[in-house]
Amino acid sequence: MAVSIIIKTLNEEKRIAATIESVLAALGDLQGEVIIADSGSSDRTIEIASGYPVVIAQIVAPARPSCGIGPQLGFQHSRYEYICLIDGDMLVDAGFLDAAIRFLVENPAVAGVTGHVEEMQVSNLEYARRVQRNGPENRTGRIDRMNGGGLYRRSAIEQAGYLSDRNLHGYEEFDLGIRLRNSGWEMHRLDRRFVQHFGHSLNSYRLLIRRWKNKYLHGIGELLRASLGKPYFRQxxxxxxxxxxxxxxxxxxxxxxxxxxxxxxxxxxxxxxxxxxxxxxxxxxxxxxxxxxxxxxxxxxxxxxxxxxxxxLRKRRKPELPIESRIIGSAP
Structure with missing residues (x-):
């Protein structure tokens, strides 16, 4: 079994080294590759990542940063049958990949499997609010989306068209989830931790303003626009x-x-x-x-x-088109 691990980054110099090290440890004896899918970092993220045996892919103009562009960038440069997606401020639990692959092998109708995301920055009101919510997508068992990432089956992603929509600044996991379900696939959450997520340490209101400026809050409107005319729009x-x-x-x-x-x-x-x-x-x-x-x-x-x-009302680009990018470094 071989795994392509995609780490989404944008200015993650504080956490990227720990994230990569946790991923390499989680891979263990599994065959795999680690892909840094960078959305144009201006800090030391690339410099730090270059010290590890990873592939580094970075968007170039006219591609623009968004929550949806990183996963798809990593996917287009990946090779293996299983795709693990995480953020650049997460630590993957040792043993998760083995358990997740075993689950997918035993359950051929399942497109993706994840675990619990432990939020580490609960002093921030936004992340504390996430912890308080008990939506169906956060429960153990069959779920409708994989918030926070997880392990996907490549064949399921290809059937759904693409991993993530480059136009989405948010709700990209929901979009992928509903496309997979519309293609006849299921998703599942194991009753075990997948990652620790460290998130932003910004003041809650500053984070809200930042998310307005970087268009993260546009995600739900972009999702509605993307779903117009699709068989699952009413859903x-x-x-x-x-x-x-x-x-x-x-x-x-x-x-x-x-x-x-x-x-x-x-x-x-x-x-x-x-x-x-x-x-x-x-x-x-x-x-x-x-x-x-x-x-x-x-x-x-x-x-x-x-x-x-x-x-x-934002203008869309076709999500199936290759993302403009360059390879900065590749694993030895």
Whole structure:
């Protein structure tokens, strides 16, 4: 059995050495290759990675960084029958690859298998919010997507068309998951850890602003645009509960604007708008266990809802086309 391990990177100088070392240790006696799929790092990521027996592929213009471009870049330079996908700030558990390959061999209808992603930066409200969520995609057993990566079967990826859509700045795992399921494949989460994820140490609100600037928040709108006209479009609408939430946010904004425009007493109108805001923040604070998380949750709603139409309207490139890239270094 042979494995191509793809490590997505963009300015990961702090963690890339530990990530590569964990991957090489996880490979053990397995035949394999490690591919650094870099989206244009400007720090020492490439310099550090060059000291290890890895292939380094980096995008070149006109390719632009996105969450979807790294996995596909690595896939187009990979060779082996199994594809393991991780981020450049993760540590792979020893023994996971052996267990995952064994599961795929024993379950030929399964396209991909993963494990639990342990979030290590829970002081950041965004990652703490991830830990609090118990969506079906995070449970053990059959799942609808593999958030955080995992081990895929190459034949399944080829049947689904491509590993990831270069146009997506987010939701690339969901997009792959629904394409695989639409092709008749299943995915599975083992009840064991796959990786430790160290994530960003930025202040939560700065991370939110950063994700607005790098278009990460455009992902759901881009996903809807990518799914238009596809046989699974209705399924996408049904399986993303956040769409109902963003719809509720739009109604909230419309009501607030209507109050300000049509209530003659403007002081009363503003007071009603503020009372509605305070009430919703208070409700979420009770549900989330404190004002800090409640306020952040509502602010994050606003950012996500505002980003959806921007993502939907973004111009797309064909995801099947080769990604413009260069090989900087190759394993000896």
């Amino acid at each position: 996408v609408l049904q399986e993303l509960p956040e769409l109902k939430l963003w719809g509720a946010v739009y109604l909230w904004w419309a009501l607030s604007i209507a109050l300000i425009l049509f209530v003659p007493n403007k002081s009363l109108a503003v007071a009603l708008v503020l009372a509605l805001l305070v009430g919703i923040v208070a409700l979420m604070s009770m549900r989330k266990g404190g004002l800090r998380m409640g306020l952040y949750t509502v602010v994050a709603w606003f950012f996500h809802a505002a980003a959806l139409p921007a993502g939907f």
